[in-house]
Amino acid sequence: MRRAVREWLGRYAPDGVVAVALSGGADSVALTAAACAEADVVDALTVDHGLQTGSAEVAAAAAALASKLGCRSARVLTVTVERAGTGPDIADHDQDIGDRAGKARYPGGPEAAARRARYAALDQARQGLPVLLGHTLDDQAETVLLGLGRGSGARSIQGMPEFDxxxxxxxxxxxxxxxxxxxADLGITPWEDPHNSAPEFTRVRLRHEVLPLLEDVLGGGVAAALARTAAQLREDGEVLDALAGELLAAARDGDGLRIEMLATAAPAVRRRAIREWLLERGAKSLTDSNLRAVEALVTRWRGQGGVAVGGSASGTRLVAAREHGRLILGSE
Incomplete structure (x- = not known):
């Protein structure tokens, strides 16, 4: 654990000053202990979502533990989790899928809503420091499996990056x-989040049912293999993203993109360039089908109409279309 933190600090935070997100669970407690041993300064941030009875006591205990482990400071951040209809649904690398009732109460499910509130609070409180999160190899393997199940392309199975x-x-x-x-070696009994054993969450079933079955059927090593696959795809993706950036720069024509330049590019590079252009212009929640429909305006033009790619900040609908040899993005 200490070696992992030491190597990360050497790559991304050589000044040795970091914040750590401490929930009180085993992963974040172990991370905090290792960070206090390896970093020069560690500030602990604990988020109280207020969704469970006794959450304030759990958060206070985590903050007290942070001080004992050697953190410079320990703060409890109390947040309000948005109910359905109060904010946008923004997915994250470690997205869980809740039950139907949860999705009705919260945008994207209760776990996604809590995650939005948690990340916003951590970002506001970090005071310019990088924030260490306790995601492990097992979490990475679960993320890759979720991406495979969604079938939304290589980007979705690249997993979580070491530093984003x-x-x-x-x-x-x-x-x-x-x-x-x-x-256990430190004599610490971590908090056990009841959500981590609740079968209504897809990630929990992957953890307790799917991955153990795969390990049994394939003779072990599955989690590590999935994590390696994510790392390899991330390296490949970085190269393709760089090429897509060059294509995007070359294809720009005012607010649009030149069709001729896009049409001659390799499909993987072209789709990445189009995706980046759509996102920078305000498109939200792009799916693979959205992206391929926009690409068809370039490669399979048959006079088809525009393609809706989500809403803008003003609440209007964004539509990609082909016009005078250019790919353009308008609103309606």
């Missing part, structure tokens, strides 16, 4: 069991 500023994940090469071993 300001979020740092030093433990992506460390098994969850190692975090529990460290807690």
């Amino acid at each position: 500023a300001p979020w740092g994940r030093p433990l992506l090469g460390v098994r969850r069991s190692v975090a529990r071993e460290l807690c």
Whole structure:
């Protein structure tokens, strides 16, 4: 654990000053302990979502533990989790899928709504520091499986990055069991989040049913293999993204993109360039089908109409269309 944190600090935070998101669970407790041993300064941030009875006491205990472990400061951040209809549904790398009732109460489900509130609070409180998160190799494997199940392309199975500023994940090469071993060695009993054993969440079923079955059927090593696959795809993706950036720069024509330039590019590079252009112009929640329909305006033009790609900040609908040899984005 200490080696993983030390290597991460050397790559991304050589000044040795970081914040850590501490929930009180085994992964975040072990991460905090390792960070306090390896970093020069550690500030602990604990989020109280207020969704469970006794959550304030759990958060206070986590903050007290942070001080004992050697953190410079320990703060409890109390948040209000948005109910359905009060905000946009924004997915994240470690998205869980809740039950239908949860989705009705919260945009994207209760876990997604809590995640939005948590990340917003951490971002506001971090005071310019990178924030270490306790995601492990097991979490990475679960993320890859979720991406495979959704079938939304290589980007969805690249998993979580080691550093996606300001979020740092030093433990992506460390098994969850190692975090529990460290807690036991330190004589710490971590908090057990009841959501982590609730079968109505897809990620929980992957953790307790699907991955163990795959490990049994394939003879072990599945979680590590999935994590390696994510790392390899991320390296490939970085190269393709760089090429897409060059294509995007070359294809720009005012607010639009030149069709001729896009049409001659390799499909993987072209789709990435189109995706980046749509996102920078305000498109939201792009799906693979959205993207391929926009690409068809370039490669399979048959006089078809525009393609809706989500709403803008003003509430209007954004539509990609082909006009005078250019790909354009308008609103209606």
